[in-house]
Amino acid sequence: MLALTRKKGEALVLNNNIEVTILEIRGDQVKIGVSAPKEVPIYRKEVYLQIQKENEAASSAENLEALKQIF
Numbered sequence: 001m002l003a004l005t006r007k008k009g010e011a012l013v014l015n016n017n018i019e020v021t022i023l024e025i026r027g028d029q030v031k032i033g034v035s036a037p038k039e040v041p042i043y044r045k046e047v048y049l050q051i052q053k054e055n056e057a058a059s060s061a062e063n064l065e066a067l068k069q070i071f
Contacts, residue, residue, distance in 0.1 A: 004012065011021040017037055024031040034042055043051065 019035040021033045
């Protein structure tokens with residue numbers, strides 16, 4: 001993991017087309033802004049992990065057998 005120090009108003013550029021800007025620092029919370037092309041999905045990590053969990057459950061062997069029976 002790369003750890004960087006940024007101040008309010010400073011930014012990072014990822015992959016030449018994603019910009020992450022520090023908008024506000026208040027106590028132990030940091031508000032960030034992300035500018036990226038529309039085709040780049042952006043999720044909070046807890047949401048991303050939930051999506052992955054649901055995708056794994058949906059593609060389980062049990063569900064695949066149920067789909068085969070339908071068709």
